[in-house]
Amino acid sequence: MKRLYSTFVLLAVLLIVPFVTGCAEKEPVAIFIPQTEIILNPGDEVFLEVFADYGGDSELEPVLISEGLLFFSSREELLTVEPDGRVHIRSQVLNSGKVLTGESGELHVKYGNLKTSCRVLLIPNPEDSIDPMGFLIDPESIDALVNKTRSLPEDYEPPLLTRVSVPTCLTFQEVNHLRRPAAAALSRMFTEAEDEEGYKLIARSGYRSHKTQAGLYQMNVENHGQEYADKYSARPGTSEHQTGLAMDITSKTVNNQLVDNFGETPEGVWVHENCHRFGFILRYLPGKEDVTGYNYEPWHLRYVGEVLATEIYSRGLTLEEFYDLGR
Numbered sequence: 001m002k003r004l005y006s007t008f009v010l011l012a013v014l015l016i017v018p019f020v021t022g023c024a025e026k027e028p029v030a031i032f033i034p035q036t037e038i039i040l041n042p043g044d045e046v047f048l049e050v051f052a053d054y055g056g057d058s059e060l061e062p063v064l065i066s067e068g069l070l071f072f073s074s075r076e077e078l079l080t081v082e083p084d085g086r087v088h089i090r091s092q093v094l095n096s097g098k099v100l101t102g103e104s105g106e107l108h109v110k111y112g113n114l115k116t117s118c119r120v121l122l123i124p125n126p127e128d129s130i131d132p133m134g135f136l137i138d139p140e141s142i143d144a145l146v147n148k149t150r151s152l153p154e155d156y157e158p159p160l161l162t163r164v165s166v167p168t169c170l171t172f173q174e175v176n177h178l179r180r181p182a183a184a185a186l187s188r189m190f191t192e193a194e195d196e197e198g199y200k201l202i203a204r205s206g207y208r209s210h211k212t213q214a215g216l217y218q219m220n221v222e223n224h225g226q227e228y229a230d231k232y233s234a235r236p237g238t239s240e241h242q243t244g245l246a247m248d249i250t251s252k253t254v255n256n257q258l259v260d261n262f263g264e265t266p267e268g269v270w271v272h273e274n275c276h277r278f279g280f281i282l283r284y285l286p287g288k289e290d291v292t293g294y295n296y297e298p299w300h301l302r303y304v305g306e307v308l309a310t311e312i313y314s315r316g317l318t319l320e321e322f323y324d325l326g327r
Contacts, residue, residue, distance in 0.1 A: 028055075029054060029114075039121045051201045126145055145319055161244055179243055206247045220232065246283070249301060258299045277309075
């Protein structure tokens with residue numbers, strides 16, 4: 001089973017780096033990558049260039065990357081070093097054509113005490129991750145798009161489920177679990193909310209199995225009707241909660257309930273403005289009902305990793321709209 005990390009950080013360490021020109025006897029004062037952000041659509045590929053600044057009136061010199069390149073990624077196929085020393089960044093796995101998703105992160109480069117970095121963001125194509133029946137091909141991807149038309153397999157159980165180490169309000173133990181990276185990020189967010197502002201957040205409902213979601217959906221249909229249920233409750237197999245990457249949160253200011261006015265509380269405002277720092281997005285935004293298929297839910301957070309969450313938040317997008325960029 002492939003390893004997925006809480007943040008998909010690509011770490012490139014340049015050890016002994018020879019330079020193109022006759023500057024080998026001089027040491028640079030800085031190194032940098034011209035692009036601050038590399039965005040790859042499906043099928044795109046780029047070659048990364050690193051430049052050295054020797055200070056004064058010296059011209060910038062490109063750096064040849066030696067065999068000392070080391071990097072760590074949940075998918076090592078993302079980066080390769082070509083024979084001429086260039087770093088090749090691609091959005092597809094060689095020999096298979098499979099598009100990489102969930103690999104957004106920071107690329108860090110180091111030469112001696114000098115460091116530089118750039119963001120790498122892979123825009124997925126929704127059609128590459130779903131089969132003809134509407135089931136996700138790679139449900140474990142950290143950026144998997146699950147909605148009313150994109151289902152999880154009925155028997156899907158997320159890997160590395162762990163009990164969250166934050167305050168909870170439900171005794172049903174299943175919902176007090178998340179996948180390990182999301183659980184760790186939730187803990188950091190709750191701690192920061194209290195340390196920065198004194199806000200005490202409460203986790204209400206995280207992972208739900210297919211069986212649990214089926215029961216919840218049917219209960220909503222019986223108590224509120226089909227139309228209400230389809231606006232606020234996912235049909236079994238189409239719930240983000242089954243991924244183990246979603247958590248409904250609340251606070252005592254709204255009596256630990258999941259209500260719209262949580263978004264107007266100081267806690268809710270803070271969460272909306274800061275959850276991306278910890279890798280979460282507010283999944284169902286106001287005014288986006290026609291895009292997501294659900295009414296506004298200020299309590300529903302989805303973990304996608306810090307880089308992707310920040311990108312989505314800064315652009316004011318939903319996850320559906322982010323995916324659509326890859327078409």
